[in-house]
Amino acid sequence: MTTLDTFRAQTHAWLEANCPPEMRTPALTDEDRCWGGRRPTFSSEAQRVWMQRMAERGWTVPTWPRAYGGAGLSKEEALVLRQEMAALRCRSPLDSFGIWMLGPALLKYGSEAQKLEHLPKIARGEIRWCQGYSEPNSGSDLASLATRAEDRGDHFLVNGQKIWTSYADKADWIFCLVRTDPAAKKHEGISFLLFDMASPGVSTRPITLISGKSPFCETFFDDVKVPAANLIGEKNKGWEIAKYLLTHEREMISSIGDRAPGKSVGATARDAIGTDARGRLDDPGLRAQIASFEIDEMAFRALLQRSGDRARRGEGDPAMSSALKYYGAELNKRRYELLMAAGGADALEWEGARSDEGALARAWLRTKANSIEGGTSEVQLNIVSKRILGLPGA
Amino acid sequence: MALVLNDEQRMLQDSARAFISESAPVAHLRALRDGRDDTGFSRDLWKKFAEMGFSGILVPEGQGGSGLGVVEAGVIAEELGRTLAPSPFLSTAVLAAAAIRRGGSAAQQAAMLPKIAAAELVVALAIDEGVKHRPGAIATKAVRDGAGFRIDGAKTLVVDGHVADRLIVAARVAADGDPVALFVVDARAPGVAIERTVMVDAHNAARVRLTNVQVGADALLGSVEGGAALLEAVLDTGRAVLASELLGIADEVFARTLTYLKERRQFGRIIGEFQALQHRASELFCDIEMTRAIVIRALQAVDEDPVKARDIVSAAKARACTTANRAVQEGVQMHGGMGMTDQFDIGLFMKRARVAQELLGDAHFHADRHATLNAY
Numbered sequence: 005m006t007t008l009d010t011f012r013a014q015t016h017a018w019l020e021a022n023c024p025p026e027m028r029t030p031a032l033t034d035e036d037r038c039w040g041g042r043r044p045t046f047s048s049e050a051q052r053v054w055m056q057r058m059a060e061r062g063w064t065v066p067t068w069p070r071a072y073g074g075a076g077l078s079k080e081e082a083l084v085l086r087q088e089m090a091a092l093r094c095r096s097p098l099d100s101f102g103i104w105m106l107g108p109a110l111l112k113y114g115s116e117a118q119k120l121e122h123l124p125k126i127a128r129g130e131i132r133w134c135q136g137y138s139e140p141n142s143g144s145d146l147a148s149l150a151t152r153a154e155d156r157g158d159h160f161l162v163n164g165q166k167i168w169t170s171y172a173d174k175a176d177w178i179f180c181l182v183r184t185d186p187a188a189k190k191h192e193g194i195s196f197l198l199f200d201m202a203s204p205g206v207s208t209r210p211i212t213l214i215s216g217k218s219p220f221c222e223t224f225f226d227d228v229k230v231p232a233a234n235l236i237g238e239k240n241k242g243w244e245i246a247k248y249l250l251t252h253e254r255e256m257i258s259s260i261g262d263r264a265p266g267k268s269v270g271a272t273a274r275d276a277i278g279t280d281a282r283g284r285l286d287d288p289g290l291r292a293q294i295a296s297f298e299i300d301e302m303a304f305r306a307l308l309q310r311s312g313d314r315a316r317r318g319e320g321d322p323a324m325s326s327a328l329k330y331y332g333a334e335l336n337k338r339r340y341e342l343l344m345a346a347g348g349a350d351a352l353e354w355e356g357a358r359s360d361e362g363a364l365a366r367a368w369l370r371t372k373a374n375s376i377e378g379g380t381s382e383v384q385l386n387i388v389s390k391r392i393l394g395l396p397g398a
Numbered sequence: 399m400a401l402v403l404n405d406e407q408r409m410l411q412d413s414a415r416a417f418i419s420e421s422a423p424v425a426h427l428r429a430l431r432d433g434r435d436d437t438g439f440s441r442d443l444w445k446k447f448a449e450m451g452f453s454g455i456l457v458p459e460g461q462g463g464s465g466l467g468v469v470e471a472g473v474i475a476e477e478l479g480r481t482l483a484p485s486p487f488l489s490t491a492v493l494a495a496a497a498i499r500r501g502g503s504a505a506q507q508a509a510m511l512p513k514i515a516a517a518e519l520v521v522a523l524a525i526d527e528g529v530k531h532r533p534g535a536i537a538t539k540a541v542r543d544g545a546g547f548r549i550d551g552a553k554t555l556v557v558d559g560h561v562a563d564r565l566i567v568a569a570r571v572a573a574d575g576d577p578v579a580l581f582v583v584d585a586r587a588p589g590v591a592i593e594r595t596v597m598v599d600a601h602n603a604a605r606v607r608l609t610n611v612q613v614g615a616d617a618l619l620g621s622v623e624g625g626a627a628l629l630e631a632v633l634d635t636g637r638a639v640l641a642s643e644l645l646g647i648a649d650e651v652f653a654r655t656l657t658y659l660k661e662r663r664q665f666g667r668i669i670g671e672f673q674a675l676q677h678r679a680s681e682l683f684c685d686i687e688m689t690r691a692i693v694i695r696a697l698q699a700v701d702e703d704p705v706k707a708r709d710i711v712s713a714a715k716a717r718a719c720t721t722a723n724r725a726v727q728e729g730v731q732m733h734g735g736m737g738m739t740d741q742f743d744i745g746l747f748m749k750r751a752r753v754a755q756e757l758l759g760d761a762h763f764h765a766d767r768h769a770t771l772n773a774y
Binding site for chain 1: 400401402656659660667668670671673676677679680681683684687688689690691692694695709710712713714716717761762764765766768769770772773774
């Protein structure tokens, strides 16, 4: 038995013994997911126990070093852990922008003191983070951002506004792009600051979306004092960190293109609409569209795996995350268009217990943001053009 | 299994790329086409394929072959797609070799596999009868006659049919449930009439008519009961390899088009600076990378178990068809008027892509098969 086989057997046994049965079903709603935070809301005791047990083992962030709350696993071991969790259908114990986005950036650019301060709290789900990137006048052209941070020696004085801040109203801390040198070229006057959302001068206002839900906020900064120690990396060198972090955001979003566990679109349509005498979906046009979609879904899943396999061989290309984000987003939008068509009249219900308060229709509308958030599909195609294809002037 | 080629497969890829681009560039196909070559491929080149181990890629080492798998066959097919090199690789080295290796008796294997590996025997698979690939609707009949069979029917789109020494014919046996079985027929047997059909891609195909063709019991490949499963496994081997050829076509056309976008100037600018073209090129790139990933998965899956591979093979062939189709359309369009000239190679890729899509089922056929396999 190789070391990896031993690790697999031990992991399987531990998960089998420690993952509560309630945590072995797919997470369907936002409430099924655990986001942590200073005042965490757990939808069940099982959810709390599962998060804590995994955090104690460092398995909420398995590849992070032990000193920062991780388990120091190799990429191969982390893959085994993911596979064994998938085999038992274990839910993710903790979801957070701290894990997906800030953590990798801190590991690369943070000082030792900053890593020790922030990473273990992310790993244990004690602090919930939000991302202060977009502004009302800086969407796709993110580097034009105008939120000002004046260097006052021992602190920065922050003034300005962010928008589309996911869960800003529920977050404890923010990682935020600010302009520290308005005279410099737009990419060269940006810095990366961390601060407490409870600081005086920070306010948030949820934005109601077409889905009727409010996962995003407007966030306002009015003379917010941020200690100088909360600057990550060098002053005016924040754009490099911002780009690095965006790569991780794209990788996170591209995974939505992968098929979720559970019923396929084809089976959903068959059960809703029925079949003809030959057992074919009783809607030939929809059947052809679904088949074509599912084939693309299979290819996308293969590409996700292949990209991981290539990265493990040291052959990865960071710009591939743009290609994956582009296709994953478009695929998820197609998926929900087809699910709506498959659901027909039932899918149109917006309220009431039968439709789980319009869960499908609201999820469908939510997907329309997939090709906007984290860089629009058009921006991703620009990046592919420039960084992978080497086309001029892109 | 990791969705990347292993070190040995990469070495094969490197040597196949070097050999094929050197000995059979696109100009090789042009010369055969323009000279109206009777054979439709170069027998000298096919002999060299034997020396390289390509013609025997699926033939066991004990029978004189390379003893490799479908992944390796796909690696070679991808390179053939890049230069459009015509050869009996698909008909003989892939389809026939797979059929004989899987279904053949020891005597049949000994009689044919070493000759296939040595490039001394061309064997063509005769499946299709109508204008579309419909292996479930075969009408050719094999009636038991004494110890053997009597075969009647008409086949179309038989790849390398007019130069084949043997045909592997799919026919329905007049028995319970009319099962389909495969028969090895001598191409010169009485009652076999073969007519070459010159195709748009200048690769080989033929119509084959079988009238009262008498074959012995030893012509049957495998068993009557196992015929349908054997046929499906053989077809899926061919489909996965064809998907790889289509990937090679798409990749090559994309590379040539990208080069052109970086050279051609209009309005005082390199046309690759125009975002309208950049986005289309980037979408095509994503399309090709997705198809590359699922083609590798399909090739690996056939090597592991063709029965379990059915769905993934259909997905790969469907994706390869649509991706190659998109690549050649964009290739011609982005080359502008030059893309419409016979002098330019892009049109040749478009023609071969059209035929390779049709062979062994197009994107619609495989989308339908995917839906059926998934019970909707």
